[in-house]
Amino acid sequence: MNRAHNFSAGPAVLPIEVLQETSQAVLDYNNLGMSIMEMSHRSAEYDAVFVEAQKDGLEILGLSPDEYAVLFLGGGASLQFLMIPMNFLKNKADYVNTGYWSKKAIKEAQWVGNTNVVASSEDMNFNYIPKNITFSPDADYVHITTNNTIYGTRWNVVPDTGNIPLFADMSSDFMSRELDYSKFSLMYAGAQKNIGPAGVTMVVIKKSLLERQKDNVPTMLNYKIHIDANSMFNTPPCVNVYVVGRVFKWIKKLGGLAVIEEMNMKKASLLYDYIDANSEFYRGTVANKEDRSIMNVTWNLPTPELEQKFVKEAREKYNMTNLKGHRSIGGIRASIYNACPIETVQALVKFMEEFKKENS
Amino acid sequence: MNRAHNFSAGPAVLPIEVLQETSQAVLDYNNLGMSIMEMSHRSAEYDAVFVEAQKDGLEILGLSPDEYAVLFLGGGASLQFLMIPMNFLKNKADYVNTGYWSKKAIKEAQWVGNTNVVASSEDMNFNYIPKNITFSPDADYVHITTNNTIYGTRWNVVPDTGNIPLFADMSSDFMSRELDYSKFSLMYAGAQKNIGPAGVTMVVIKKSLLERQKDNVPTMLNYKIHIDANSMFNTPPCVNVYVVGRVFKWIKKLGGLAVIEEMNMKKASLLYDYIDANSEFYRGTVANKEDRSIMNVTWNLPTPELEQKFVKEAREKYNMTNLKGHRSIGGIRASIYNACPIETVQALVKFMEEFKKENS
Numbered sequence: 001m002n003r004a005h006n007f008s009a010g011p012a013v014l015p016i017e018v019l020q021e022t023s024q025a026v027l028d029y030n031n032l033g034m035s036i037m038e039m040s041h042r043s044a045e046y047d048a049v050f051v052e053a054q055k056d057g058l059e060i061l062g063l064s065p066d067e068y069a070v071l072f073l074g075g076g077a078s079l080q081f082l083m084i085p086m087n088f089l090k091n092k093a094d095y096v097n098t099g100y101w102s103k104k105a106i107k108e109a110q111w112v113g114n115t116n117v118v119a120s121s122e123d124m125n126f127n128y129i130p131k132n133i134t135f136s137p138d139a140d141y142v143h144i145t146t147n148n149t150i151y152g153t154r155w156n157v158v159p160d161t162g163n164i165p166l167f168a169d170m171s172s173d174f175m176s177r178e179l180d181y182s183k184f185s186l187m188y189a190g191a192q193k194n195i196g197p198a199g200v201t202m203v204v205i206k207k208s209l210l211e212r213q214k215d216n217v218p219t220m221l222n223y224k225i226h227i228d229a230n231s232m233f234n235t236p237p238c239v240n241v242y243v244v245g246r247v248f249k250w251i252k253k254l255g256g257l258a259v260i261e262e263m264n265m266k267k268a269s270l271l272y273d274y275i276d277a278n279s280e281f282y283r284g285t286v287a288n289k290e291d292r293s294i295m296n297v298t299w300n301l302p303t304p305e306l307e308q309k310f311v312k313e314a315r316e317k318y319n320m321t322n323l324k325g326h327r328s329i330g331g332i333r334a335s336i337y338n339a340c341p342i343e344t345v346q347a348l349v350k351f352m353e354e355f356k357k358e359n360s
Numbered sequence: 361m362n363r364a365h366n367f368s369a370g371p372a373v374l375p376i377e378v379l380q381e382t383s384q385a386v387l388d389y390n391n392l393g394m395s396i397m398e399m400s401h402r403s404a405e406y407d408a409v410f411v412e413a414q415k416d417g418l419e420i421l422g423l424s425p426d427e428y429a430v431l432f433l434g435g436g437a438s439l440q441f442l443m444i445p446m447n448f449l450k451n452k453a454d455y456v457n458t459g460y461w462s463k464k465a466i467k468e469a470q471w472v473g474n475t476n477v478v479a480s481s482e483d484m485n486f487n488y489i490p491k492n493i494t495f496s497p498d499a500d501y502v503h504i505t506t507n508n509t510i511y512g513t514r515w516n517v518v519p520d521t522g523n524i525p526l527f528a529d530m531s532s533d534f535m536s537r538e539l540d541y542s543k544f545s546l547m548y549a550g551a552q553k554n555i556g557p558a559g560v561t562m563v564v565i566k567k568s569l570l571e572r573q574k575d576n577v578p579t580m581l582n583y584k585i586h587i588d589a590n591s592m593f594n595t596p597p598c599v600n601v602y603v604v605g606r607v608f609k610w611i612k613k614l615g616g617l618a619v620i621e622e623m624n625m626k627k628a629s630l631l632y633d634y635i636d637a638n639s640e641f642y643r644g645t646v647a648n649k650e651d652r653s654i655m656n657v658t659w660n661l662p663t664p665e666l667e668q669k670f671v672k673e674a675r676e677k678y679n680m681t682n683l684k685g686h687r688s689i690g691g692i693r694a695s696i697y698n699a700c701p702i703e704t705v706q707a708l709v710k711f712m713e714e715f716k717k718e719n720s
Contacts, residue, residue, distance in 0.1 A: 002391075002393050003393045003394070004392060004393030004394045006393075006394050006398055008398065008399070008400040008403075009400070010400070010595065011397060011398055011399060011400060011401060011595065011598055012398060013394070013398050014395060014397060014398055019386055019387055019395050019397070019398075020387065022386050022397075023383045023384070023386045023387045024383070026379055026382050026383040026386055027379055027380065027383045031362075032364060033362050033363045033364030033366075033679055034363070034364045034366050034373070034681070035374060035379050037371060037374060037379070037382075037556075037557035037558075037603065038366055038368065038371055038372060038373050038374055038379075039368070039371060040368040040369070040370070040371060040681075040682050041371060041558065043368075043681075043682070073434075073435070074433075074434030074435040074436060074439070074559060074597070075433070075434040075435040075439065075580060076434060076580075076594045076595055077594075078579065078580050078593070078594040079434070079435065079580045081579070081580070082578050082579070082580055082581070104579070107579065108578055108579060108580075111576075111578050190595060192595055192598075196397075197397035197597075197598065197599050198397075198401065198595045198596065198597055198598045198599070199434060199559045199560070199596075199597025199598065199600050200597075216471075218442050218468055218471050219438065219441070219442070219464070219467065219468060219471075220435060220436075220438050220439045220441070220442055220468075221442070233438070234436045234437075234438040235370065235371065235436055235550060235552055235558045236558065236559075237434070237557075237558055237559025237560075237597060237600065238371055238552075238557065238558045238559065239557050239558070239559065239599070239600070240559050240597065240599070240600070243397065319393055321394070321400075321403075322400050322403070
């Protein structure tokens with residue numbers, strides 16, 4: 001296979017061995033005479049796939065199945081923006097606004113109840129992560145977005161929310177690094193960036209949180225109902241969860257999040273070091289180095305015309321795809337998730353040097 | 361490939377050529393150097409896949425894109441149970457209760473507002489379809505379940521609701537027959553029975569209906585928002601929609617719903633004729649022949665023990681899977697959706713004859 005250098009922000013690059021396994025399972029799963037897409041979700045064979053993905057997911061995060069439950073839901077992270085306040089916003093909720101996706105989460109919470117934007121980096125077009133935040137002692141929860149795909153920022157350190165449950169949208173850096181995940185009471189991630197194909201959202205939720213859940217939540221938006229049915233209240237996105245499970249096996253085989261983080265740091269450093277050394281031509285967009293994402297690297301060229309030329313040449317010369325920044329802010333963005341090979345980042349840096357020489 | 365005889369009620373059997381195409385696309389789509397699962401949903405290449413599935417879907421149903429919009433959403437048909445009343449239940453809604461799934465739809469509507477169960481077959485354990493129903497002239501809509509997977513019944517004729525918009529959960533017989541689909545203002549189907557893998561729900565909605573939509577509906581539950589974004593408000597279940605698109609090509613190649621219905625009638629008749637001719641051993645569960653589903657055929661054997669033996673032997677001797685009736689009612693169920701080959705039904709009838717001889 002002649003693989004593209006795929007810098008898509010999501011759906012994004014997946015490990016080749018996962019693609020190969022999935023390709024086979026789509027034809028015939030385990031010699032059962034049927035595709036992974038044709039199997040009843042209630043069958044023993046499929047149930048084993050599902051339960052193993054839940055188990056491996058928690059193991060990778062270093063969490064206990066006694067304390068946490070794993071859900072694989074449809075509707076995307078965007079549906080979680082609504083489910084969270086529907087289930088847990090009683091008195092008020094604290095939200096930190098670090099960008100486009102945080103704002104969407106805030107909007108849905110406002111539909112439900114009293115939503116307190118406790119800190120925001122909107123004043124500087126989201127080019128930093130707010131620090132030293134004072135949270136409301138009576139908040140039902142604090143919500144953050146751990147990595148901001150569009151702006152290339154991430155929370156380097158998990159904020160201390162004391163006794164207030166911490167919730168996080170981790171869509172774009174889920175399982176990219178070692179963290180004390182037990183600091184979070186609820187975390188969720190659309191699979192299509194770091195752990196699988198679009199169509200499934202993984203939710204990891206502290207079981208003790210259910211004591212705080214509101215009454216009278218509609219069925220499909222009700223965490224307790226999904227947890228009680230072990231995430232099979234209705235038919236789950238079966239093939240999508242299968243792929244997520246294979247990605248988890250790949251992460252485990254590599255050595256877990258410590259190794260993954262080392263790989264990611266190496267790739268990100270390669271790119272950031274080059275940008276910093278050539279800042280007269282390539283200007284990083286993030287104000288403070290400690291806030292830089294290791295998943296989405298964003299920068300500008302001297303002019304929008306040069307940026308357009310950069311994106312075009314990268315695609316035409318080297319099959320480097322999706323380097324264009326998000327439509328809301330422009331510029332260049334390279335998304336270098338877990339499964340992005342270092343060779344792809346090396347090729348990008350090489351092209352950047354070539355392009356700079358020819359255009360400066 | 362040694363294919364199983366797969367009678368699963370869903371996720372269910374898919375056309376072999378669709379599995380082969382998908383297997384290839386999972387490795388590499390159109391020689392782009394990336395998997396169909398790795399492509400940005402905003403890329404021109406993926407967008408073409410998505411838009412073509414929408415177009416083909418309407419074409420198969422005989423509906424115009426000027427009048428109807430197609431959405432591919434996550435969360436399953438169960439999420440539609442909530443979305444429908446959230447968007448359209450203002451004064452009151454009429455629901456017909458024909459089984460397990462109708463009841464779930466009714467439950468969610470009751471959460472939203474005034475829900476009128478205008479007819480029900482629960483008195484006879486849902487073994488028939490109510491006739492001669494009088495609908496409420498002031499209802500916002502009428503909701504029916506066109507095919508009842510568990511009980512083996514279907515609406516043979518579309519009820520006349522006059523000026524009241526007709527909504528239908530078509531999950532288990534979507535695109536199985538020719539109908540005047542323009543009688544419906546909103547129809548939806550979880551893909552995993554007749555049109556694809558689990559993880560995507562197709563919603564076909566009359567655009568003029570939006571004038572009746574309620575204000576202040578949360579973003580992800582808001583039909584207008586999804587329609588305005590052409591079903592890409594957030595990342596759709598990309599690979600699932602790809603497969604649905606391939607199934608549509610398969611339906612079109614065969615000759616559309618007229619041919620599909622003829623194939624389905626032939627398969628269903630084979631099974632029903634055999635059951636009727638051997639009713640001393642195999643007892644169909646549906647009261648009236650005209651209410652019989654052509655997708656899910658349900659029957660009983662003389663005793664539950666014989667039913668258990670039947671299911672076990674079918675699997676062990678002939679790799680016939682998922683013949684066990686739904687856990688809520690027991691018995692035998694053979695789901696024979698569009699992609700179920702006639703050879704599978706022939707093999708089943710042959711086994712039924714063999715089993716009857718050995719056990720009666």
